[in-house]
Amino acid sequence: MDALLERLRAGLPAEALITDPDVTASYAHDMASFCDAGTPAAVVLPRSVEEVQHVMRTATALRVPVVPQGARTGLSGAANASDGCIVLSLVKMDRILEISPVDRIAVVEPGVVNATLSRAVGELGLYYPPDPSSWEMCTIGGNIGTASGGLCCVKYGVTAEYVLGLEVVLADGRLLNTGRRTAKGVAGYDLTRLFVGSEGSLGIVVKAVLALRPRPPQQLVLAAEFPSAAAACDAVCRIMERGHTPSLLELMDRTTVRAVNAMASMGLPESTKALLLCAFDTPDPAADLAAVGELCKASGATEVVPADDVAESELLLQARRSALPALETVKSATMIDDVCVPRSRLGAMIEGTAAIAEKFGLTIGVCAHAGDGNTHPVVCFDHTDPDESRRARASFDEIMALGLELGGTITGEHGVGVLKKEWLARELGEVGLELQRGIKSAFDPLGLLNPGKLF
Numbered sequence: 001m002d003a004l005l006e007r008l009r010a011g012l013p014a015e016a017l018i019t020d021p022d023v024t025a026s027y028a029h030d031m032a033s034f035c036d037a038g039t040p041a042a043v044v045l046p047r048s049v050e051e052v053q054h055v056m057r058t059a060t061a062l063r064v065p066v067v068p069q070g071a072r073t074g075l076s077g078a079a080n081a082s083d084g085c086i087v088l089s090l091v092k093m094d095r096i097l098e099i100s101p102v103d104r105i106a107v108v109e110p111g112v113v114n115a116t117l118s119r120a121v122g123e124l125g126l127y128y129p130p131d132p133s134s135w136e137m138c139t140i141g142g143n144i145g146t147a148s149g150g151l152c153c154v155k156y157g158v159t160a161e162y163v164l165g166l167e168v169v170l171a172d173g174r175l176l177n178t179g180r181r182t183a184k185g186v187a188g189y190d191l192t193r194l195f196v197g198s199e200g201s202l203g204i205v206v207k208a209v210l211a212l213r214p215r216p217p218q219q220l221v222l223a224a225e226f227p228s229a230a231a232a233c234d235a236v237c238r239i240m241e242r243g244h245t246p247s248l249l250e251l252m253d254r255t256t257v258r259a260v261n262a263m264a265s266m267g268l269p270e271s272t273k274a275l276l277l278c279a280f281d282t283p284d285p286a287a288d289l290a291a292v293g294e295l296c297k298a299s300g301a302t303e304v305v306p307a308d309d310v311a312e313s314e315l316l317l318q319a320r321r322s323a324l325p326a327l328e329t330v331k332s333a334t335m336i337d338d339v340c341v342p343r344s345r346l347g348a349m350i351e352g353t354a355a356i357a358e359k360f361g362l363t364i365g366v367c368a369h370a371g372d373g374n375t376h377p378v379v380c381f382d383h384t385d386p387d388e389s390r391r392a393r394a395s396f397d398e399i400m401a402l403g404l405e406l407g408g409t410i411t412g413e414h415g416v417g418v419l420k421k422e423w424l425a426r427e428l429g430e431v432g433l434e435l436q437r438g439i440k441s442a443f444d445p446l447g448l449l450n451p452g453k454l455f
């Protein structure tokens, strides 16, 4: 321990190294519940690439594990510390280095907060689409680490589609450049894409080249109430089948609507069984919403209410963004799932989840990026009750099994972390797992980067 701290100190300014156990303990875990977290030996907050290289060279020399972290808003324990590790928090590397309207790119350090980047490019008439609900807190490095999604993915896709190039410090301290800043480029294997979603297990992202789009018109939102989740899912299928391209298509079930109202007095309709939010950022959003409104009615919607203006639309989006924090207040604890199925199977997924809730006698609220088939069933339970806790974990696992059965994946956007690592093997199969382990050891032969995650 002394040798580690002495060596770290030799290449870092004093304020970049934290060793006070009370403070380092606060960096032990992300926002996922019930994921093991160890005790870090030290926390380093670098401000330059050279400082990150110094940390990695030290870690390799002394065989000390390193856990990269962004804002620790992750929901799978992927940023959790392991015992004796160096936590490498990238939040102080938070400069936007360049925004080029001609090349339509931004070059950023990993600690830039998602909403800060979105606002900065917006001022220049540009748009960085990936928008996790945690966008006011989470960092671009964390978004790359988890390949995060958000509300706009149904039209604009996920983080992976916007990462053009990366600068990465490898486990032994070497600096790797991947990808490009050009509109096209196919030279060699796509290592950039490999890093997206790698959960800090292959290298430390210290710079990213991100693709931007022209800023679209402000979106208008429609809220539709349904007598059942199945009817709302039917509307989702009709909307997509008819070739509409909404900029957002989100679903909240009754439990979620009630939780949001209880937490934030949003005035959402409590009698509804499912609330669908649909938005368009097209030149004539009102016309597109009118067409979608008719489809909702054909699927049985009891109320279809388009927002009058952008301010009202923003309120509805705020309600959706507060769904997860609101569900966390229903009971003393939650387990947040993230199963994504083909959108044609969304109805079966939500009905199956309700059956699982009934079987285990639990409250499971569902909010979903419905247009992507990505559900977030949130198991709400009393963590002081051992039997209820056991049933919660069992139901969480059954939800993933159901997702796989329906041709889906165990995680659409939150990642594997420590929460779902037993399930990754099931999804990948033996051959897939073996190749993925081979890739990990090519980048990190000593197994020092974020150990205990993914596999």
Ligand SMILES: Cc1cc2nc3c(=O)[nH]c(=O)nc-3n(C[C@H](O)[C@H](O)[C@H](O)COP(=O)(O)OP(=O)(O)OC[C@H]3O[C@@H](n4cnc5c(N)ncnc54)[C@H](O)[C@@H]3O)c2cc1C
Binding pocket: 030, 031, 067, 068, 069, 070, 071, 072, 073, 074, 075, 078, 079, 090, 110, 131, 132, 133, 134, 137, 138, 139, 140, 141, 142, 143, 144, 145, 146, 147, 148, 149, 150, 151, 198, 199, 200, 201, 203, 204, 205, 206, 324, 325, 413, 414, 450
């Ligand atoms: C209220 C709430 C709403 C959310 N909504 C969404 C949502 O809509 N969509 C969604 O996808 N997620 C959502 N999330 C989950 C979370 O915000 C995302 O996973 C986010 O991308 C994590 O970013 P972070 O900066 O907090 O990263 P962290 O949690 O700190 O880290 C995430 C992973 O990235 C790795 N990492 C971080 N920085 C680097 C780096 N520089 N180099 C290499 N690896 C790195 C870490 O090791 C870890 O594996 C939500 C979370 C909350 C609390």
